[in-house]
Amino acid sequence: MTAMKWFYAFLKKYRLRMFFGMVLVTILAAAALASPYISKIIVDTVIKGGKTEYLIPLVGILVGLVVVKGVCRFSSQVLFETSSQGVLYAMRDKVYRKLLMEDFAFYNKNRTGDLMGRQTGDMDAIRHFVAYVIYTIYENILYFVLALVMIFTINVPMALCMVIVLPLAALTTYLQAKSVHPAFKKCRDAFSGLNTFVQENISGNRVVKAFAKEDYEKEKFNVQNDIYREAELGAAKIWRRYVPVFEFLSYVLTIILMLVGGIMVVKGQMTLGDLVAVNGYLWMLTVPLRMAGWWINDVQRFTTSVEKIYDTYSAEPDIKRPKKPVKHKKLEGNVTFKNVSYRADDEDILQNINFDVKKGETVGIIGTTGAGKSTIVNLMCRFFDATEGEVLVDGVNVKDYDMHDLRDNIGMAMQDVFLFSDTIEGNIAYGKPDISFEKVKEVARMADANHFIQNLPEGYDTIVGERGVGLSGGQKQRISLARALLKEPAILVLDDTTSAVDMETESYIQKQLENIDHACTIFIIAYRISSIMNADQILVLDQGKIIEHGTHKELLKKNGYYATVYKHQFPEAADAVRE
Numbered sequence: 093m094t095a096m097k098w099f100y101a102f103l104k105k106y107r108l109r110m111f112f113g114m115v116l117v118t119i120l121a122a123a124a125l126a127s128p129y130i131s132k133i134i135v136d137t138v139i140k141g142g143k144t145e146y147l148i149p150l151v152g153i154l155v156g157l158v159v160v161k162g163v164c165r166f167s168s169q170v171l172f173e174t175s176s177q178g179v180l181y182a183m184r185d186k187v188y189r190k191l192l193m194e195d196f197a198f199y200n201k202n203r204t205g206d207l208m209g210r211q212t213g214d215m216d217a218i219r220h221f222v223a224y225v226i227y228t229i230y231e232n233i234l235y236f237v238l239a240l241v242m243i244f245t246i247n248v249p250m251a252l253c254m255v256i257v258l259p260l261a262a263l264t265t266y267l268q269a270k271s272v273h274p275a276f277k278k279c280r281d282a283f284s285g286l287n288t289f290v291q292e293n294i295s296g297n298r299v300v301k302a303f304a305k306e307d308y309e310k311e312k313f314n315v316q317n318d319i320y321r322e323a324e325l326g327a328a329k330i331w332r333r334y335v336p337v338f339e340f341l342s343y344v345l346t347i348i349l350m351l352v353g354g355i356m357v358v359k360g361q362m363t364l365g366d367l368v369a370v371n372g373y374l375w376m377l378t379v380p381l382r383m384a385g386w387w388i389n390d391v392q393r394f395t396t397s398v399e400k401i402y403d404t405y406s407a408e409p410d411i412k413r414p415k416k417p418v419k420h421k422k423l424e425g426n427v428t429f430k431n432v433s434y435r436a437d438d439e440d441i442l443q444n445i446n447f448d449v450k451k452g453e454t455v456g457i458i459g460t461t462g463a464g465k466s467t468i469v470n471l472m473c474r475f476f477d478a479t480e481g482e483v484l485v486d487g488v489n490v491k492d493y494d495m496h497d498l499r500d501n502i503g504m505a506m507q508d509v510f511l512f513s514d515t516i517e518g519n520i521a522y523g524k525p526d527i528s529f530e531k532v533k534e535v536a537r538m539a540d541a542n543h544f545i546q547n548l549p550e551g552y553d554t555i556v557g558e559r560g561v562g563l564s565g566g567q568k569q570r571i572s573l574a575r576a577l578l579k580e581p582a583i584l585v586l587d588d589t590t591s592a593v594d595m596e597t598e599s600y601i602q603k604q605l606e607n608i609d610h611a612c613t614i615f616i617i618a619y620r621i622s623s624i625m626n627a628d629q630i631l632v633l634d635q636g637k638i639i640e641h642g643t644h645k646e647l648l649k650k651n652g653y654y655a656t657v658y659k660h661q662f663p664e665a666a667d668a669v670r671e
C-alpha cells in the first residue's frame with residue numbers, strides 16, 4: 093500500500109460529505125460566474141440600450157447571487173472542516189494504536205520528538221489539506237475553466253489569446269512541485285530534530301541544571317533552531333522563484349485584455365458590455381494563477397506529512413504476533429530457558445542460557461553491570477525474541493502465546509521506574525484501575541509504601557509529577573513494586589527494585605513477598621547479595637553467560653565470583669565462610 097492509498101482509506105468515509113461540499117462550491121462558482129454576465133447585460137441592455145426597467149430586477153439578481161454565494165461558502169466550509177476533523181481523529185487514533193503495539197526495538201530506534209511531530213505538526217498539515225486546500229484548488233480550477241469557457245462564448249479570438257498562458261502555467265506548476273517536495277521533506281526532518289531536542293531538554297532539565305550546562309544547551313538549541321530556519325528558508329527560496337512567474341502570467345492576461353479587448357471594441361469586433369464581462373471574469377483567471385504557487389506548497393507539505401506518518405505507521409515490529417496464539421488467561425509461572433542466546437547489533441548479549449524454575453520459586457540474578465541480567469527477563473516478557481533456543485513459560489514457547497495474556501501474567505517493577513502524572517493511587521492501580529482502595533493500600537503496605545504515602549499532604553490522592561518528580565528514588569521504587577504486586581501476577585520481576593531502599597526496608601519487603609497469598613514465581617535482579625540470598629536458585633551472570641548457578645549455600649561453597657561478592661558486601665561474615 094502506498095502512503096496516498098492509506099490516506100484515501102480515511103478520506104473514503106467522508107467522500108459523500110465532501111462530494112456535497114464540492115457541489116456547493118460548484119454552485120458558488122456558477123454564481124460567481126453569473127455576476128459579470130449580469131454586469132454585461134446591465135451595460136449593454138440597460139445603460140446603452142436604455143431599457144431601465146431591467147435595472148432593478150438585474151440588481152436584485154446580483155444581490156440574490158451574493159446571498160447564494162454566502163450560504164454556499166459557509167455550508168461548504170462546515171462540510172470540509174468536519175470531514176477534516178473526522179479524518180484526523182481516525183488517523184490519530186490508528187497511528188496511536190499502532191504506536192502502542194510497537195516493540196522496544198522501535199522505541200529504541202525512533203526519537204520521541206519525531207513521533208510527537210508525526211502526531212502534531214504532520215497531522216495538522218493533513219487537516220489543513222482536507223479542510224481548506226482540496227476545495228480551494230477545486231474551486232479555483234473551476235473558476236479558471238468556467239471563466240475561459242465564458243470568454244470563449246463571448247469572444248473566441250480574445251479567449252484564444254488568453255489560452256496561451258496555459259502551457260507556461262502548467263510547466264511552472266510541474267517544476268515547482270518537483271523541486272519543492274525534497275525541500276519540505278528537509279523541513280519536516282528539521283522540525284523533528286528541533287522537537288526531539290526540546291523534548292529531551294525539558295525531560296532532562298534536572299541534569300542540565302545539575303551540571304550547569306544551560307549555556308551549552310542554549311548553543312545546541314541554536315544549532316537545531318538554525319537548521320530548522322535554514323530548511324524553511326531553503327524551501328521558501330525555491331518556491332519564491334516561481335511566485336513571480338505566476339504573478340507575471342496573471343499580468344499578461346490583464347495586458348491581453350486591455351490591448352486586444354481595447355482594439356476589438358474600437359474596431360467594433362466586440363461590444364463594450366463584452367469587454368466589461370471579460371474584465372469581470374479576469375480575476376477568475378488571475379487569482380488561481382497568483383495563488384497556484386501557494387497551493388503547490390500546501391500540497392507538497394501535505395504529501396510529505398502523509399509519507400512521514402505512513403512510514404511510522406507501516407513500521408513492522410520485530411516481535412511478531414503468532415497466527416494462532418495460545419490463550420491462557422491464568423499462567424502458573426513455570427519458566428524454562430533452553431539453550432537461549434540473544435544477539436543484537438552483531439553482539440552476543442546472552443549465550444546458551446539454561447535454567448528451569450518451578451512455579452512459586454524465587455530466582456535471584458546477580459552479575460556485573462551489562463552482563464545481560466535484564467535481557468533474561470526481557471526475553472521472558474517477549475520485549476525481544478531469543479535469537480536461538482527456547483524461552484518456555486508453563487511449557488509453551490513465549491512466541492506462541494497471545495502477547496497480552498503472557499504480559500498480563502507478569503508483574504514487572506522495572507529498573508527505570510516510570511510513574512505517570514497521576515495520583516499515587518492511580519499509579520499503583522494502573523494494571524487494575526477498577527480495584528478497591530483497600531487492595532491498593534494492602535499492596536502499598538507490602539511494598540512498605542503505605543507509611544510514607546499517608547504522610548504526604550494529600551495521601552493517596554497526591555499527584556506525582558511527570559515521571560514521579562517530587563518523590564525520592566526509594567519511594568518511586570516502592571510505588572513501582574506495589575503496582576507490580578497489585579496485578580497478582582504468576583511471575584513477578586523485580587529488576588533492581590530495592591537498590592534505593594535501606595536494608596531494613598528491603599528485609600521488610602522480602603518478608604512480605606514470602607507471604608504473597610498466591611503461587612508466584614519471583615525473579616529478583618540485584619547487586620546486593622542481601623536481596624537474593626534467600627532465593628531458591630541464584631544465577632550468576634558475566635558477559636552474557638551463566639558462570640555460576642545454585643543456592644546461596646552452594647555458591648558460597650564454590651568460592652567463585654558469588655562468594656567473592658559476598659565477602660565484599662559482608663566482610664564480617666567472610667571469616668565464617670572461610671571456617
Ligand SMILES: Nc1ncnc2c1ncn2[C@@H]1O[C@H](COP(=O)(O)OP(=O)(O)OP(=O)(O)O)[C@@H](O)[C@H]1O
Nearest residue numbers: 436437441460461462463464465466467468476507
Ligand atoms: N536489544 C538490544 N539491542 C542492543 N543492545 C542490547 C539490547 N539488549 C541489551 N543490549 C545490551 O546488552 C548488554 C546487557 O544489557 P542488560 O540490560 O541485560 O544488562 P544488565 O546485566 O541488566 O545490566 P545492568 O545491571 O547495568 O542493568 C548491555 O550492553 C546492553 O546495552
